[in-house]
Amino acid sequence: MxxxxxxxxxxxxxxxxxxxxxxxxxxxxxxxxxxxxxxxxxxxxxxxxxxxxxxxxxxxxxxxxxxxxxxxxxxxxxxxxxxxxxxxxxxxxxxxxxxxxxxxxxxxxxxxxxxxxxxxxxxxxxxxxxxxxxxxxxxxxxxxxxxxxxxxxxxxxxxxxxxxxxxxxxxxxxxxxxxxxxxEAYGLFVAKQKEKAKLEAQKDVFVGVMQDLAVDLVRQPEMTVSVTPDSINASRKRLNDRLAEIEKQRTELLSTLDRNTSVKSKEYSAAKDRLESLYGELGQLEGDRNQNVRRRKELVGYSKTLETELAKFARVKASVAVFADLKVTHCPACDQVVPTSRLGPNLCYVCGQPHVSAAADETAGKNRIEFEEQQVSEELDELKKLIAELEQEAEMLEARITDMRQSIQGQQRVIRDAQALAIRAIPPELSLLDQEIGKINAEQAQLDRVARSLGTREQMSSRITALEEEIAALDAEIKLITPSIxxxxxxxxxxxxxxxxxxxxxxxxxxxxxxxxxxxxxxxxxxxxxxxxxxxxxxxxxxxxxxxxxxxxxxxxxxxxxxxxxxxxxxxxxxxxxxxxxxxxxxxxxxxxxxxxxxxxxxxxxxxxxxxxxxxxxxxxxxxxxxx
Missing domain, CATH: 3.40.50.300 (P-loop containing nucleotide triphosphate hydrolases)
Structure with missing residues (x-):
């Protein structure tokens, strides 16, 4: 300057x-x-x-x-x-x-x-x-x-x-x-590092508090020291197995009661039919949800591939301007200097054949790259719209599955009430089993809340990983644009x-x-x-x-x-x-x-x-x- x-x-x-x-x-x-x-x-x-x-x-x-x-x-x-x-x-x-x-x-x-x-x-x-x-x-x-x-x-x-x-x-x-x-890249680099450090500190505090509270609240034999995804799954399996045993015992008790009484209400039969139908609909919804998850995973993977391609196009465009003016200055056969003006401006001074100008060639190259880049960018935009639609569909499916489970629980209560009306006295064994079911349901709800907290931890970890990748990319960019001082x-x-x-x-x-x-x-x-x-x-x-x-x-x-x-x-x-x-x-x-x-x-x-x-x-x- x-x-x-x-x-x-x-x-x-x-x-x-x-x-x-x-x-x-x-x-x-x-x-x-x-x-x-x-x-x-x-x-x-x-x-x-x-x-x-x-x-x-x-x-x-x-x-x-x-x-x-x-x-x-x-x-x-x-x-x-x-x-x-x-x-x-x-x-x-x-x-x-x-x-x-x-x-x-x-x-x-x-x-x-x-x-x-x-x-x-x-x-x-x-x-x-x-x-x-x-x-x-x-x-x-x-x-x-x-x-x-x-x-x-x-x-x-x-x-x-x-x-x-x-x-x-x-x-x-x-x-x-x-x-x-x-x-600006250095300022963004520092901002990302500050965000990462802040998030890491928040995660440490969050995990420490969550672990201390969760161990005391849940009190499951599988998690006496720390709450982990495997310990939550083990507790869920044990509780579900116990629920299956209780359900079997209740079914046997109710079957015995059914054989001993002739009191059968129309509501009872309709509730059983409705319950079977609800279970069928629940299975269909869960199948749709699983298909939605697989499709979203495929599209997200493909969108990342397209984003990588767009990044490559950006690098190619930058390199076009750098390499466009490179010329052959020496003969490849004898290594002597080749005069650039010996054959005229529109003829290649090495082989003598007509060629387009370097500026036109560079413009054509840029146009091709920008066309391909636009195609990929438009395809990526469409993919993002599809992913957003699938995410909305997934939310609707989850809401319907939740409603369906609540309906199933409601029909189960109707059936139990109908069975209770069909007998003059409820056996004490059935009451004890129902109390245990209520206790297990509460424990499962507590496990669900703890699992969601672990999910928050995973989200923090994912964000930290993403920040580390962004920081590494910015660091590489800074090294490229910053001369050695x-x-x-x-x-x-x-x-x-x-x-x-x-x-x-x-x-x-x-x-x-x-x-x-x-x-x-x-x-x-x-x-x-x-x-x-x-x-x-x-x-x-x-x-x-x-x-x-x-x-x-x-x-x-x-x-x-x-x-x-x-x-x-x-x-x-x-x-x-x-x-x-x-x-x-x-x-x-x-x-x-x-x-x-x-x-x-x-x-x-x-x-x-x-x-x-x-x-x-x-x-x-x-x-x-x-x-x-």
């Missing part, structure tokens, strides 16, 4: 009553000079406010200035395009807006506008752990701008009030490697540029820098700067810490000359008041800025801009001085 340069041509602030104030700025180094309390920092703070600060003017610069002035105007150029940016805090409804060429924007819209003009991709970066529940915020213009504006009161670290992972993301964005590192080389690049600044300090005079050589370790979520192996904040003290920070900003600013990074060639430095209290004030500030002047003088740095505020910069040749 080509670096887009950001530059401020002028800054104007408009008071309510008096004439407006204006600063004219040029490319290269601009020096705003003045003693303490002459308003140098206020100008820079107002520029900062105009460039997207989402607070109010009272917090941005000062309440007195916010009351005195009603708007501020910046005339910018981005890659040569002139842009006017304004903040109008006295205008009704405009206090939080940023006006770009008279169009009102929110801070978010302004951020997206500036990034778009600078050709910097919009990415989302986790502000903490990528696996936390928080939504990933966008890496905005304001986050990047923190690395371009060194404020007067923020000289205790490289960049104040910025999480380490966001700071590293800004540097990687400047180095043009962040767009793939924090891709050599963090070591990137860290060395920043370190070399910082050391270039320190070398420049010592170029024409006795050694000004004696605190050590800079080393940089850059990672996805961290930046570590050391001086001769020690952390820079521990090794450097006082003025040396300021110099390390200037070297850091010099390193980022110098990326502009390479023409292939995202740093937009713009820097503001506001020296702190206590830094300029040394006896050799004028010279101490000047030599620190000479490397920036020399850098801006390079042809590759055309239109790049540095704005510096301080008390005095005598003998700083090549700078544009603005005295307040």
């Amino acid at each position: 080509t670096t887009k340069i950001f530059r401020i041509k002028s800054v104007s602030r408009f008071p309510i009553n008096d004439d407006y104030d204006r600063l004219e700025l040029t490319e290269g180094v601009n020096v705003i000079v003045g003693e303490m309390n002459t308003g140098k920092t206020m100008w820079l703070q107002m520029i900062d406010f105009a460039l997207g600060d989402d607070g109010g003017p009272e917090e941005a610069f000062a309440k007195e200035l916010a009351e005195k002035y009603e708007r501020i105007t910046l005339e910018l150029t981005i890659d040569g395009e002139e842009i006017v940016v304004e903040r109008r805090w006295k205008e009704v409804g405009a206090k939080t807006k940023i006006f770009v060429n008279e169009e009102g924007m929110s801070t978010k819209q302004f951020s997206e506008f500036i990034l778009g003009k600078l050709n910097i991709p919009l990415i989302k970066v986790p502000s903490g752990s990528p696996y936390s529940d928080r939504t990933w915020p966008e890496l905005s213009w304001r986050e990047l701008y923190r690395h371009m504006y060194k404020q007067e009161n923020l000289w205790s670290d490289l960049v104040q009030k910025q999480a380490e992972v966001v700071r590293s993301a800004c540097i990687l964005q400047f180095l043009d490697v962040a767009r793939n590192l924090y891709s 050599n963090y070591g080389d990137l860290g060395d690049l920043i370190a070399d540029r910082m050391n270039d600044y320190l070398n420049s300090l010592n170029a024409d005079r006795l050694s000004k820098w004696k605190t050590g050589r800079v080393s940089v370790k850059l990672r996805r979520d961290d930046l570590d700067i050391t001086l001769d192996g020690q952390r820079w904040t521990a090794k450097a003290g006082g003025t040396a810490q300021y110099i390390v920070q200037l070297a850091y900003h010099y390193a980022l600013f110098s990326l502009t000359k390479d023409g292939r990074y995202n740093y937009p060639g713009f820097l503001i430095i506001d020296f702190p008041p206590h830094f300029a209290q040394a006896a050799n004030l004028r010279d101490s500030e000047t030599y620190l800025l000479e490397p920036f002047v020399k850098l801006c003088a390079l042809p590759e740095m055309k239109d790049a801009q540095v704005i510096i505020a301080g008390r005095a910069f005598d003998n700083l040749a090549g700078a544009n001085f603005i005295r307040l």
